[in-house]
Amino acid sequence: MGNQNKIQQNIENIQEDDQSYVINLDEIVEQWIRSIWNKAKTKSLSRFKHEDLLIKINWKHVSFIQNNINYYNSSISKFSRTIFRTNFDNKTTNEHSYTFATEKSTKSIFKFTFTRNVYKSQESTIVFHLPEQIIKLNNDIQCEQTIPFGKDTTIEYEKFWDVNSQIRVPSLTRIIAELNIDEEEFRSRFSVSIQFSGHITATISTRQAPNTYLKFIRGDIVKVIYQAMKNNPRLNVFKLIQGNSPSICFIIYGKCLFRYGVKQNIVVNQELLEKPSVSYPNMPSAPLEFCY
Known part of the structure; x- marks a missing residue:
């Protein structure tokens, strides 16, 4: 719930075209990872509190393609x-x-x-x-x-x-x-539009033993973002590009x-x-x- 509130606050800051705001992709992915953890954790893993968990996200298998400025x-x-x-x-x-x-x-x-x-x-x-x-x-x-x-x-x-x-x-x-x-x-x-797709991976460990992994998670970043869009309409600044290789599109603005x-x-x-x-x-x- 805390991560959901952070994402919501980032987007609710949009009042004017000049006002700067950032959508944190890590927060969206981390929220998805925690939901997977809650559904799939075993009885032995239930003893770990959320604040004790250390999540490391790997973006290396997600490709970002930009269009012309x-x-x-x-x-x-x-x-x-x-x-x-x-x-x-x-x-x-x-x-x-x-x-x-x-x-x-x-x-x-x-x-x-x-x-x-x-x-x-x-x-x-x-x-x-x-x-x-x-x-x-x-x-x-x-x-x-x-x-x-x-x-x-x-x-x-x-x-x-x-x-x-x-x-x-x-x-x-x-x-x-x-x-x-x-x-x-x-x-x-x-303005410049970027499209991204691929697989996001993450490891979950504890802060006390960061090199001992409790779980490895892998998912399609397009599905992760699209699911977040359905749960939070304010994330509709993202656009789903359908086709043989679906991707997510986002338009960056600046001066x-x-x-x-x-x-x-x-x-x-x-x-x-x-x-x-x-x-x-x-x-x-x-x-x-x-x-x-």
């Missing part, structure tokens, strides 16, 4: 930021040439947040194929991002930018040179945020300097650098 309600915003700035001051009466050279880096961020997903104790992965417009602008980024099954994940890549240009500075002039990066921020919702640099720009501004009261002929000042 569907991005929707997408938007792209563009902005620019300065990652390096330096001043070239020429306080002489002659023109001088300076070298504007630097190498800086920015971070490309790929953030995935799940608003509806399922959980199981043995991890699997989901492969996200990035939208085509992002791949074209980021040749150095993998077009497929692999993240843990149903787990909020942020992936970061370092992207390098460099400049090596000659700057000619007129007499009594300050040149302000900046390295600016044009960036994009892609926000979207996503993603991708932020990445697309182009570098060198911006040059100039301003006049006051003529110094004491002059030092043909001696340019050293540049003053600011790093961000």
Whole structure:
């Protein structure tokens, strides 16, 4: 009854589309295992209390297949930021040439947040194929991002930018040179359906002797989930796919945020300097650098 209440509470948390919730597959399977145990236990096994039992679930014989990622309600915003700035001051009466050279880096961020997903104790992965417009602008980024099954994940890549240009500075002039990066921020919702089938296995032992198995249980995961759906209508977020090889389908929902640099720009501004009261002929000042 306790496990049934946990499953119910997980699903009753659904109030809004944005509210995150998780259906724990382990809890559904454990509830089924305990029902099998109660029906099949012998008189000698009846002396063990439920709280003394240790259940180990094995998902290795259940296959999970994902379909293509569907991005929707997408938007792209563009902005620019300065990652390096330096001043070239020429306080002489002659023109001088300076070298504007630097190498800086920015971070490309790929953030995935799940608003509806399922959980199981043995991890699997989901492969996200990035939208085509992002791949074209980021040749150095993998077009497929692999993240843990149903787990909020942020992936970061370092992207390098460099400049090596000659700057000619007129007499009594300050040149302000900046390295600016044009960036994009892609926000979207996503959905991906997964189908799973196969056989679930589990061992039951006691917490006092975890390596001494009292019972081995094996069952069809499709039948286990389908039976749980009939007993709990709120589990109808699962769908039974019938056919020669029946499977269970579940749609995962979430949100993603991708932020990445697309182009570098060198911006040059100039301003006049006051003529110094004491002059030092043909001696340019050293540049003053600011790093961000």
